[in-house]
Every structure is written in structure tokens, then in C-alpha cells.
Amino acid sequence: MSDARRYAILAPGAFDDTRAKTAHGVIAYAEDETVAVVDPEHAGKRVRDVLPYLASDAPIVARVAQTLPFRPTSLLVGVAPPGGALPQAWRGEIVAALDAGLEVVSGLHQTLGDDPEFSLAAKRGGTTIWDVRIPPQVPLFSGRAYDVAARVVLTVGSDCAVGKMTVALELVKAARARSIRARFVATGQTGIVIAGSGIAIDRVISDFASGAAETLVVEAARDAELILVEGQGGINHPAFAAVTLALVYGCAPDALVLVHDSARRTVHGFPTPLLSYRQLIRTYEGLCAGVKPARVAGIALNTRNLDEASARTAIERARDETGLPADDVVRFGPQALYDAMAPAFAAKTHALGAWAER
Amino acid sequence: MSDARRYAILAPGAFDDTRAKTAHGVIAYAEDETVAVVDPEHAGKRVRDVLPYLASDAPIVARVAQTLPFRPTSLLVGVAPPGGALPQAWRGEIVAALDAGLEVVSGLHQTLGDDPEFSLAAKRGGTTIWDVRIPPQVPLFSGRAYDVAARVVLTVGSDCAVGKMTVALELVKAARARSIRARFVATGQTGIVIAGSGIAIDRVISDFASGAAETLVVEAARDAELILVEGQGGINHPAFAAVTLALVYGCAPDALVLVHDSARRTVHGFPTPLLSYRQLIRTYEGLCAGVKPARVAGIALNTRNLDEASARTAIERARDETGLPADDVVRFGPQALYDAMAPAFAAKTHALGAWAER
Numbered sequence: 001m002s003d004a005r006r007y008a009i010l011a012p013g014a015f016d017d018t019r020a021k022t023a024h025g026v027i028a029y030a031e032d033e034t035v036a037v038v039d040p041e042h043a044g045k046r047v048r049d050v051l052p053y054l055a056s057d058a059p060i061v062a063r064v065a066q067t068l069p070f071r072p073t074s075l076l077v078g079v080a081p082p083g084g085a086l087p088q089a090w091r092g093e094i095v096a097a098l099d100a101g102l103e104v105v106s107g108l109h110q111t112l113g114d115d116p117e118f119s120l121a122a123k124r125g126g127t128t129i130w131d132v133r134i135p136p137q138v139p140l141f142s143g144r145a146y147d148v149a150a151r152v153v154l155t156v157g158s159d160c161a162v163g164k165m166t167v168a169l170e171l172v173k174a175a176r177a178r179s180i181r182a183r184f185v186a187t188g189q190t191g192i193v194i195a196g197s198g199i200a201i202d203r204v205i206s207d208f209a210s211g212a213a214e215t216l217v218v219e220a221a222r223d224a225e226l227i228l229v230e231g232q233g234g235i236n237h238p239a240f241a242a243v244t245l246a247l248v249y250g251c252a253p254d255a256l257v258l259v260h261d262s263a264r265r266t267v268h269g270f271p272t273p274l275l276s277y278r279q280l281i282r283t284y285e286g287l288c289a290g291v292k293p294a295r296v297a298g299i300a301l302n303t304r305n306l307d308e309a310s311a312r313t314a315i316e317r318a319r320d321e322t323g324l325p326a327d328d329v330v331r332f333g334p335q336a337l338y339d340a341m342a343p344a345f346a347a348k349t350h351a352l353g354a355w356a357e358r
Numbered sequence: 359m360s361d362a363r364r365y366a367i368l369a370p371g372a373f374d375d376t377r378a379k380t381a382h383g384v385i386a387y388a389e390d391e392t393v394a395v396v397d398p399e400h401a402g403k404r405v406r407d408v409l410p411y412l413a414s415d416a417p418i419v420a421r422v423a424q425t426l427p428f429r430p431t432s433l434l435v436g437v438a439p440p441g442g443a444l445p446q447a448w449r450g451e452i453v454a455a456l457d458a459g460l461e462v463v464s465g466l467h468q469t470l471g472d473d474p475e476f477s478l479a480a481k482r483g484g485t486t487i488w489d490v491r492i493p494p495q496v497p498l499f500s501g502r503a504y505d506v507a508a509r510v511v512l513t514v515g516s517d518c519a520v521g522k523m524t525v526a527l528e529l530v531k532a533a534r535a536r537s538i539r540a541r542f543v544a545t546g547q548t549g550i551v552i553a554g555s556g557i558a559i560d561r562v563i564s565d566f567a568s569g570a571a572e573t574l575v576v577e578a579a580r581d582a583e584l585i586l587v588e589g590q591g592g593i594n595h596p597a598f599a600a601v602t603l604a605l606v607y608g609c610a611p612d613a614l615v616l617v618h619d620s621a622r623r624t625v626h627g628f629p630t631p632l633l634s635y636r637q638l639i640r641t642y643e644g645l646c647a648g649v650k651p652a653r654v655a656g657i658a659l660n661t662r663n664l665d666e667a668s669a670r671t672a673i674e675r676a677r678d679e680t681g682l683p684a685d686d687v688v689r690f691g692p693q694a695l696y697d698a699m700a701p702a703f704a705a706k707t708h709a710l711g712a713w714a715e716r
Contacts, residue, residue: 141597236648239499242604271711290594353629
């Protein structure tokens with residue numbers, strides 16, 4: 001991990017909407033501090049004036065140049081431009097940041113480091129560009145993950161974009177509140193910016209996707225006793241389940257946490273119906289049973305689309321249907337669910353075959 | 359598909375061993391003719407003198423130059439060099455082929471088209487280099503595969519390297535013998551060379567692996583009524599199952615054929631025990647049931663490591679344990695198993711959700 005960053009966040013015209021979710025995630029969860037936000041539409045306000053739940057006093061300014069008095073180390077490009085291509089005005093702001101010696105951190109699909117104008121500016125400013133989606137070279141899965149002493153927990157979902165990253169981050173907070181050396185492992189772009197490291201598994205060549213997950217777990221295990229890995233996709237998502245399974249096998253988890261958005265009925269982008277809790281548990285546990293057993297320790301529900309009474313009903317139903325602890329870790333805090341699952345997080349499981357006998 | 363090739367095959371010092379399996383596959387199954395083999399150790403013989411089961415009279419010569427009287431269009435580099443790097447002697451032979459205007463087709467990990475010496479020689483010879491492992495750009499999975507009229511059958515395995523490609527090829531032969539317009543879809547390097555087209559799914563970025571499988575099926579469906587797709591990996595292989603699942607969802611199969619090597623006890627490269635027939639069927643069918651139902655239509659056993667009596671016993675046991683047709687399509691020919699499975703290959707299944715109601 002690099003030293004702590006001090007972020008200026010570039011989110012022109014978008015800081016208050018969901019396109020800025022990487023920006024919001026960094027402010028809410030990163031250990032790196034956000035010292036200023038660039039969004040002309042809210043210039044003069046503070047972050048908490050626009051998004052109270054983020055509880056940050058960081059100023060919002062109109063231009064990158066105005067962030068410099070707050071001594072940022074890095075400019076985060078956390079918003080995808082409408083239509084995909086970078087507007088000229090944004091390009092100028094990114095060049096200004098590089099010329100001022102700021103590192104540029106980008107979660108965009110397009111690789112900024114390959115852009116001649118940006119790479120030249122980075123050279124001029126004596127700084128670097130970190131395209132967080134570009135994966136490093138990783139080895140094939142080898143089984144090294146079976147040997148880590150840390151306990152590994154993977155969040156798995158009923159679908160993509162249900163809150164698997166947030167649940168992993170909240171459970172790390174709860175574990176640390178119990179004095180456990182817990183660490184979050186990022187597998188997608190927002191998580192990588194929050195954590196300051198990680199690999200976008202969906203961008204790894206499929207043969208190496210399990211190996212990428214294993215590499216992350218082995219590295220995280222060096223200084224953690226409990227590892228919470230951000231899952232991806234969903235096991236019956238026709239487009240993305242391969243990434244899901246790469247994580248389920250590659251992380252070699254000891255336990256799973258099932259994450260579900262109570263408003264979701266079909267998988268993201270397709271009419272494919274979600275599986276029921278019991279089908280999901282049977283499928284994920286069934287796959288693990290053939291390689292390295294892991295049980296679902298509990299259910300983390302995302303109830304943001306429900307009022308509080310309905311949320312409590314949904315949580316109760318999840319408990320009834322599965323016999324497992326269930327809660328919404330954002331709405332009601334992560335501690336109760338963490339404490340209920342902690343016994344299930346306490347033990348290592350073993351890979352099948354000769355590994356089990358070593 | 360390109361016009362038919364006439365292959366010279368470069369297999370120095372290796373034509374008689376399993377490192378030349380791509381070469382053997384092309385001779386046995388490709389519609390493209392093999393006109394000569396380059397292997398100094400067997401120069402002067404014919405293919406059938408070295409490998410009788412290939413039943414080919416193609417001459418074996420010592421140098422690429424000696425293949426030219428047989429009018430090859432292409433040189434196939436079908437053997438991985440020991441240690442990985444191309445020996446200098448092979449490089450000279452490849453350059454000689456390019457200078458003579460032969461296309462060079464390579465299944466090697468290293469990309470020959472990127473090599474300055476080879477790309478220069480290709481330009482000189484007015485020819486091209488086809489690195490079959492390099493995948494094309496493909497879209498994300500979209501559901502187009504749900505709309506093809508052709509029936510899609512995927513071979514799935516108890517493990518990788520059990521014979522999934524061979525089974526798909528043999529079943530295509532059997533289907534054609536029954537006047538079915540059947541087509542083989544290749545997903546790995548040897549299959550791609552045999553078919554003259556295909557995508558090495560394990561080299562596709564994981565987010566796009568399902569989309570690559572779908573692209574292949576949609577293309578093949580244009581001129582086929584039955585499509586046999588070469589599966590990859592195995593569903594409990596800790597390193598490669600992500601590729602397996604990308605095919606299971608991306609091909610949108612109507613039926614599966616389970617392939618197993620009767621000598622295999624643990625998955626390739628790991629001590630992980632193979633799943634039983636019933637576990638395999640439950641796992642593959644269970645995954646399909648959540649997206650687009652598909653049943654296992656039969657079991658194709660690879661009994662090459664058994665004597666004939668033991669092979670018949672193993673086949674009988676597979677039938678008893680599963681209630682499904684079972685046979686070794688290489689040892690006993692594909693027709694009996696094909697005919698037994700044909701009723702299961704006769705109908706389309708439908709994706710779950712709104713697709714089912716269209």
C-alpha cells in the first residue's frame with residue numbers, strides 16, 4: 001500500500017448524483033482524506049451541505065487550481081463523463097493537476113496513462129497516473145490461498161450492484177471495533193480507490209481471474225487476521241457469473257456473507273429472476289463444498305428502498321427463511337450482524353484432497 | 359471461415375508424442391488437409407508409419423523447404439517448444455515458410471505476429487501470421503444466444519483435459535451421418551486450428567468471457583441446426599472453473615454432454631477430488647436451472663487407460679449410476695451414443711424470465 005493520499009475529487013456537475021459513487025465511497029470509507037471536491041455547480045458549499053450522510057466538511061470548489069491550498073496529493077477522477085469521452089474542460093483540469101505535481105487516480109474505462117497529453121503532463125509535473133482498472137500481471141491460481149492463517153470471508157450476492165463492497169467495508173469497521181486486525185480486499189474500481197490497492201477482477205484474463213483473487217488474499221493475509229473480500233456479480237448472472245466463481249474459488253474463503261437488495265427481482269440488465277435465499281445458499285455452499293467448504297454465515301440486506309417498518313419485516317423474513325443472522329449493516333449499523341456472525345468467522349476450513357491432510 | 363488450408367505441420371523432434379496433440383488433432387479432425395509434417399527424427403516415413411491411428415499418408419520431411427512440392431498454404435506450429443522459448447532452428451524454419459509465402463498458424467503462448475523478424479518476413483512473403491490464442495474484441499453477453507434457432511449442446515467435464523473437444527468433434531461426425539447440419543464450435547487452441555475459427559475463451563478478459571461464447575454460438579447458428587460446443591475446464595477446478603461457467607451461461611445450451619476420463623481421480627494439477635457423476639450432473643444442471651434450463655443428455659467416457667473389458671464395465675457403471683446413455687465415442691464410435699442422446703438434442707429450452715414469454 002502507498003502512503004496515505006490526500007484527495008481532491010473531480011466531479012464536475014455530478015457530485016450530487018449516483019454517477020459520483022466512487023467519490024462518495026472514498027469520502028465515506030477510505031482512510032485517505034478527501035480535502036476538496038471540484039464541482040462548479042456546488043462551488044462555495046461543503047460536502048455535508050450537499051450530501052449530509054457523508055458528514056464531511058471538505059470544501060467544494062470550481063477548479064482544480066482552487067484545491068491546491070488544501071494540499072492534495074492526488075486528483076481522483078471518480079465520475080464517468082456522460083457519453084464516455086472526456087470533455088475538453090475536464091482534460092484541462094486533469095492536465096492542471098498533473099502540472100501541479102498531483103498524482104491522478106482514475107477509475108475510468110479509458111486508460112489515462114496511455115493518453116499522450118496526460119503522460120507528457122505527468123512527466124512535466126514529476127508525477128504519475130494510476131488507472132485503477134488496469135490489472136497487474138498475476139500468476140495462475142496455485143493453492144497458496146489455502147495456506148494463509150488469516151480467516152477469509154467473501155461477500156457473495158443475489159446479483160451485481162447490491163452492496164457487496166459496502167457490506168465488506170462495514171464488517172471491517174465492526175471487526176476493528178472488536179479489536180480484530182481486519183482488512184478489506186478490493187476487487188472492483190471503487191473498492192480499489194477506497195482501499196488504495198486491489199485488482200479489478202473483471203478486467204483480468206479469465207484463465208488468471210482465480211489467480212488474481214488468490215494473489216490479493218495472500219498479500220492481505222500478511223498483516224491481517226480477518227480478511228473481508230469484496231465479491232462481484234452473482235452466481236446466476238448470465239454475463240458476470242464467471243467473475244463471481246473466480247472469486248469464490250480464488251479467495252478460498254472460510255465463510256461467505258450473502259448480500260441482497262430487497263428491491264431487486266431480476267438480475268441486473270436481464271429478465272433472469274433472482275434465486276431465493278435458499279437457492280442462493282445451496283448454490284454457493286454447493287460449489288464451495290467441491291473444493292474448500294464454506295458456509296454462509298449470515299445475510300446482509302440492503303433495504304434502502306424500504307421504509308423502516310418494511311425493512312425490519314424484510315430482515316425478519318430473511319432470518320425465518322434461512323435460520324441465519326440477517327440485518328441491514330448500513331441502516332442499523334454493522335455491529336449486531338458482525339457479532340452474530342463472529343463465531344462463524346472464527347475457524348479456518350480446509351481444501352479437499354491432500355491439502356486437508358498436511 | 360477462411361478457404362480450406364493445406365497444412366505443413368512443424369513438429370521437430372515431437373511428432374510422435376503428446377506435445378504434438380494439436381498436430382494430431384488437425385490430422386484426425388480438420389477438414390483442412392495436412393500435406394506434410396516436418397520432423398527430422400522421422401524424415402522419410404509417412405504419418406501412418408509413426409501413428410497408425412491417424413491413417414494419413416502425408417510424408418514426413420526434415421525441413422520446411424521440402425514441404426513446398428506438396429503445395430501447402432500454411433505452416434502450423436503445433437508443438438510448444440521445450441522450455442517455452444523458440445529455438446533458433448525453429449525460427450529459421452518459420453522464416454523460411456513466411457518467405458515462401460506460407461501463412462503461419464501458431465497455437466503458441468507467445469505471439470508470433472508481434473515478433474519483428476517474423477512480421478518482417480510475413481511482409482516480404484506477402485502473407486500473414488494467425489496467432490490462434492489471441493482473442494478478438496467481443497461484446498458483453500447480451501442474451502442474443504437465447505434467440506438462435508439451432509439447438510446448442512455443450513460438452514462439460516469432470517475436469518480439464520478429459521476429451522471434451524474430441525467428444526464434440528465425434529458427435530458432429532455422428533450427427534452428419536444422420537444428415538443433420540451439425541457444426542463444431544471451438545473454444546481452445548487445438549479446436550480453433552481444427553475448425554479454422556473460434557475463440558480461446560481462457561484468454562478473454564473475464565467480464566467478456568460469456569460474451570465471447572455467445573458470439574461463437576450466434577455465428578455458428580447461421581448455417582447449422584445443431585451446434586456442438588467444446589467445453590473447457592471443470593466446474594470444481596479451483597483455477598479454471600470461471601472459464602467453465604462462462605461457457606455454461608454464455609453458450610445458452612439446450613443440452614449438456616458430460617465427459618469424463620475414467621483414469622482421473624483428482625482435478626488437473628490439484629489434489630481436489632473429482633465430483634461423482636451425480637454431483638457433476640446436479641451441479642451443472644443446477645447452475646443452468648437458474649438461467650436457462652439444460653439437462654445432461656448422456657455421458658462420454660474416455661477409457662483409453664483401460665483394457666476393453668474394463669472399459670465396458672466403466673461404461674456400464676456410468677449408466678447404472680446415472681440412468682443416462684454412456685459410451686466411449688473414440689473406442690466404440692460415436693453413433694450409438696449420438697443416437698441415444700438425439701431425442702434430448704431435439705428441443706430448444708428457454709431462458710428464464712421475460713425471455714420465456716416472448
